[in-house]
Each structure stands twice: as structure tokens, then as C-alpha cells.
Amino acid sequence: MSVAEAFWEGVKHIFKKTFTVKHPYQQHELPDGYRGRHLLYLDRCTGCGICAWICPEKTITMVHVTLEKTYPQNPEKRFPQYWYVRCCFCHFCTDYCPTAALDYTKDYDLAEYEKDLIIWSPERLSKVPEAHVGYRTKFHGWAGVDHHLFREGGLGE
């Protein structure tokens, strides 16, 4: 008898709404603050290297870029460069950034045919993806003063 019940339960699910997201055509909606790839604000980054220090996997190297534009807060033009095959998306770099120059994005599609193409230069990181809200700035405050990891962590003292 309970076999029939089980069978009936399965049959009922045929008529329910489809759960599948047809991925390349439909996107599953991600919440604000999703920890995808990083976004670098070139006009805020001072090149201090705290992100490279806190990174658990040596994802970040500080590089000098050859951009025409000058950045008053960063005269040496020293910016982080991410090698994403190492990144574990813990985003400690974003939380520890004292000037909120890094931010979360909802961009997770990083697959490539070659390993070397997954190196993200500062210019590539600074491209703002669509539907970006600026989570770090919005919720953790400008210049990182609002974030406890920096304010109350051992780093500030």
C-alpha cells in the first residue's frame, strides 16, 4: 500500500513547477554581497599591499601598471593583480582593504582554455560588471572605517 503512496507522491511532482534554471539563457539571481571576482577601484587604491599580505594563497601580486592616467593617491601606480586559479574567494582582501578600493561582484564566470588567461590585471579588474551595487561601500562604509575586521582587528593597532 505504501508503495502506491510513494508512487503517487512521485507522480504528483510531474505537475509541479519546473525547478530547473535554464542556465545560459536564464540566470539564477544572486544576492547583493555575493563573493564573486573582485572589483578594483583604481582611484581609491593606495597600493599599500595589505591585500597581498592577508591573501592565504599568494593570489595577489602587486604590479606597476603603465597607465596614462595619474592617480594622486597612488603615485607609483602600484596595484594588485589577481591570479584567479589560486583565489579561494574568501575576500579577506576586500574586508581588510583600508580604503575600500576592492569590492565584491556577482561575476563568477572565469573559465578559460589556457591557465595564463586567468591572470587578471588591474585594468581588467577595474571593469565594473553589469548590475553592480557597490556592496562594500554600501554596507561596510566608505574607507573601511565601518568594518570590524579592520577597525577592531589587530592590524590597525
Added chain:
Amino acid sequence: MSTLDLNVGPQHPGSGHMRIMVKTDGDLIVEATPDIGYVHRGIEKIAESRNIIKNIPMLCRPNIADDSHLNWSYIKPIEDLQGVEVPERGRYIGTILCEINRIASHLYGMAIMGGIFSGHTTMYMFGFGDRELLLDLHEMLTGARMTFSFFVPGGVRRDLPKGFKEKLLETLEYIERHLPAIDRIFVSNPVFVQRTRGVGVLRKEDAIKLGVVGPVLRGSGIRCDVRKDAPYGAYDKVDFEIPTFKEGDSLSRWLVRFEEIKQSISILRQAIRDIPGGPIARKAPIVIPTGEAIGRIESSRGEINHYVVGDGGDKPYRVKMTTGSLKNLAALPFLLKGVRIGDLPIIYGSLDYWPVEADR
């Protein structure tokens, strides 16, 4: 009497990457020897070379389905050594995350056991489908599906986002509504029950002797749960029960997980109702003082202990992690002795063994 040696794994149609060397006599298993270490990554060694913040993502990776428990279990002894007390709200948020994670992990375990090891694809789809909704809650709260790195010394990283409470209650209501369907299809389905009832019986004395933990222990009738025995987080403020079953067979281990999901839903409802205001984290230094501490956390696969030794620097001198899967592995050769080879997948699945967690 001639026996046949069989190699199950490390590449096998089930889930996981461990090898069981099985000696069979006809259909009966004479002896089974698990061979583990295929995912041994030496994280206890690496942990000695990185500072305590950098260790957080790595020390959670052994069990990504259970990330928050591993994370908390590593942070707790460090907080004990530093003398930092987590604010009330931080502890509540931790409890909420851990309980969502426990439901997700139990659904995963049930889906793997029902779906892959006993061949009921529907359970796989039910388990993974419902789990996605819980992973959405993870995403909303922490920003990641499975690997949160959410606990830091002194508290948690993010506050509850806007609209989280409503979404949580909505999801819980859905899960609660869907549990009877799982019950009808599996728990009271004679096809499934006959494959699991009386298979792989672990009696109470043997469970104590082998030192198993978690649902395996409670499936053998021992009422033991770190959340009750040595409460952490907000577990001393919420009201819940520890489901136990006397039989000790594969079905009762499955049922413990099923009942624990119901308890977790009740815990979550109480926690989200009672959550106080205030800060989510306190100031914590980035050094680990001289001394040693051991933390206890009840994860969904059993008790987890991190033993941390500090020498006053920012790196731990020694981190030892003991996980539920390695303890439950001790029961596997015991349970497999004398059963039929067809019952091997069911028994293996009922332990909810996560190889990475055992190998570290």
C-alpha cells in the same frame, strides 16, 4: 575455503575517494580493510606556516558541506586562548548559520545515500533540490554557497542582511512542507526500508567501544550531543531535543538525520525570533597567545575538535583537527564483517562518510 579479494575504489560509482579492500567468500564479506589517504593534503602542516586569519579558509576545506562547523571549531580555541568573548548577536548569527548548514548537509547525506548508494534517483533530486534553497540562504548571509570563511576571532564577518528573516522563515516552511513527501517516498517505502532495516547493526556497546560520533552514535541509542552536553553559541538558550533510535541499523542512522532536520528547523525559528541587537564582533588581536586549547563543535557528521597550541606569535605552533568521519570510519570494517556484498553501499552510505574530512 577460498576467498576472493575485491577492490572497491578509489574510483567507484558511489561517492567518495577511498578504497575498501574486501575479502569475500561467495557473497559474504569476510574482511574489509579501508585504505584512506587519497585526499591527504597535509593541512595540519600548512597551518603551522600561516597566520591565524590565513588559516581560516584552508582549515574549513576538509568538509565544504559542513564549512561553518569546521570554521567555528577552529576559531573557538583561539578565542579561548585570546580571552575574547563573542557578543551575543554574533553567537546567534553563528548558530543560525550552523543550523542552516546542518540541514543542507543532512539533505546532502540523505540524497547521496538514497540516490547514489541505493539507486533511488528521486531522493537525489529531492535532496539536492531542497538543498539549493538553503544554499541560497547561505549566499544571502555570507556571500558564498558553501565555503563561507564566516567566523573570525572575535565574532562573525557580516550582520544579517535585510529581508533575511522573511526568506529564512519562508524556506523553512517550504522544507517542513516537503519533508512528508520525502517521508512518503522513502521512510515508509517498503522498498527502501527492506534494504536498510537490520543492515549494518551497530549495538550500543560497540558504538561506545569504537568511539563513533554524530548520527551514527545517536542511531545506536546513545543520547550524546555536544550542543547539549557542552553548549556553545546560543544553544543553551534554545530548546531542542536529541533524536535517538535504539536499533542501530542503517535505517535508524538515516532516520536520525531526518529527525534532526526537524529539530534544526525548530532551533532556527527560535533563534531568529530571539536574536538580540548589538555588535556582531569584538576586537581580537591577530596573535595567538602561549597555551593550548581544544574546541568541541557538533557538526552534522559528529563531534569536531581542533586542538590548537600557540607560542605567542601570529602562527599556531600546532593545529590538530579530529573530525567525525575519521571516527566513524572505525565502525566501517566492524559493520562490514559478515554482511553480503550488496549491502556494502548501503552501510557505507549510512555512515555519511566524507573522505576529505577523514584524510585532511
Added chain:
Amino acid sequence: MDAGPTTEPKATSSTEGLRPVPGVWVGNLRDIVERLVGLPPIKSLINWSRLYSLWPVHLTTACCSAEFGAMMGPRYDPERFGMQAAVGSMRQSDLLVIEGTVTKKMLKRIKVVWEQMPNPKYAIAMGDCACSGGLFHDSYSIINEVEKTIPIDVYVPGCPPRPEAVLNAVIKLREKIRREEVYSK
């Protein structure tokens, strides 16, 4: 034993074998077949059928298998791309997804699985650990560069990657297959 046509030594001059000799078929049959299936309509037909039969081996090397399982689950459902749920036998599969860390102990087994798979076969490195060692890159027991053993077609970073990211990698791999020669592998 024969893993595929390419493992056999090719005829020294394939064009000679195809030269029409009145009344007699002279030459290596394999060359003729190779020439024939290389023609655009047949080639695209074969590649199209390969596109929809990417069956992965069930080889879990580490924890990324949890997300691979989620991809096989109801929300993402890769059977829309002809990707069947992971099969136990590598003789029937075309795709090896390396799901996470490859330890020195596991590498031998992966090699065995890879060699047992029939041609054409493809490999996706899923997760940081499979791509570069990831969080455990300075460990004493893991392999940082798995591509030295197995030729990797697509790298998917992430720890673990989202199921969508893996699906995107599969779509990238399908684009690669669509363009490739039939006997390139």
C-alpha cells in the same frame, strides 16, 4: 587494447593512397575513411553528435565533487547538454572532470582512469586545487600541475566553482569540440 585510430602509425603518404587507380582500390582503408569524415558535412555531423554525448566519469578526487553533484542536481540539470549523470565505467565516458585536489597518492589512479577512457576524450580541471594547487599549493603531498599528466581542455577557477561556472566550462568545451577536427585527438 586499441584506444583509437590515432594511436596506430599513419601511412607514410596518405594522398598517394587516395589516387584513383582504375578498377582497383589501392591504399590504406583508414586513410580513406579519415579523408571522408574530414569533409565538412560529415565532420560537423560527427562533432555535433559528440557535443551531445559528453558523459563524465565518476571520479571524485576531492571536495569539489559536492558542487559537481549540485550541478547534476535538479536546478542546473546538465542533461540539457547531453551530459548524463556520472557513470561508473570509464569505458563509456568521454569527459574527465578533475574535481579538486590531486594528491600524489591519487595521481596514479587518475592516470589509469584517463588511459582507460576511449578516444575522443576531454578533461576539465575543476577548482583551484586542480588548476594550480590552490590553498594547499605548498603542501608536501599534492600535485600542483595536473596538466603535466593529463592534457586539460578547460580550467575552471573557484573554490569550489559555482555549478553555473562548471556549466559555462562545459559550454566552452562544446565550442571547442564544434571547431575541432574529427581525428585531432
Added chain:
Amino acid sequence: MTISPSVQEEHIATAIRNELGNAVDEVTSQRKDRISVVARKDTLREVAQGLQRLGFDHAVSVSGVDLLEEKKIEVLYFLSSYSRDDLKHLVLSLRVKLDRESPSLPSLTPVWESANLFERETYEMFGVNFEGHPNLRKLLLQDNWDGPPPLRKDLKIPEMG
């Protein structure tokens, strides 16, 4: 937060002292729910049997610590109880210090079956020889491992800030 030990821990510590007498060197409780028992190599088996009589029925974990400065290796058995309700909240650490060059101690697997896998792990990670262990083989490392035991401080891996 260092919560000072309560009366209950002191009570249990006294019970252990009474039960074991001179076999243990030291019984202390520095933190809530934690008791530390320091034993010697020659009396270890005796101490273990005494603790089992008191109700500590399974090993939670077995760990080793390489004390490079003291030239010692410390082996710790973490014990707890399933069968006695008043001991469930406790974790007792039974510790013994060994010579670093050739560490060996009597195995406690005959006393606690649950220590089996952990002792094997400690054997391969620290090179500690457990005398009388039923099955002292490698557990996790690859078959052709030829370096020093990995968790000893002799094995160096790249340091990171």
C-alpha cells in the same frame, strides 16, 4: 575567555588523584570542562586502565606535539565519556612526554579501541612507536614516502607571512 574551573572539575580531579595515586605526576584543571593528567611512560597503561574504570570510555583524539626546544615529543590522548552523564561535558587530556630521538610508548588501543586509527596517524606523522598496537601501518601518506615524519618540525615547507 578563560573561565576558571568550577567545583565539579576540582572534584573529578581529586577523584582521579585518589584513584591513581602516584602513577600520575600531575592532575590540573586550567579551564572549564578541561582536565589535564600528566603521566609517565612506565605507568601509562596503568593510568589508562584507572581512567577507564572512572568512566572515560572512549578516546576523542590522539595528538602529538613536536616540542623542538625541549627535544621532546608530547603525545596527548583526549578522553571523554559516553556512558556517564556527569562526564559528558569533560575533555580529559592524558599526556606523556617522550624522547625525541626514538619515541616509543605502550599502545593504549587495547584499553580504548577508539584510539586505533589515531595512534596509527600519530605513528606516521610523528614517528612515534606504539608498542603492542595490533596494526601499526601507514594510514594517510603515499606508499613511497621517504621524507621525515611530516608533522615533525624537521620537514620544512615554504613559510608564508
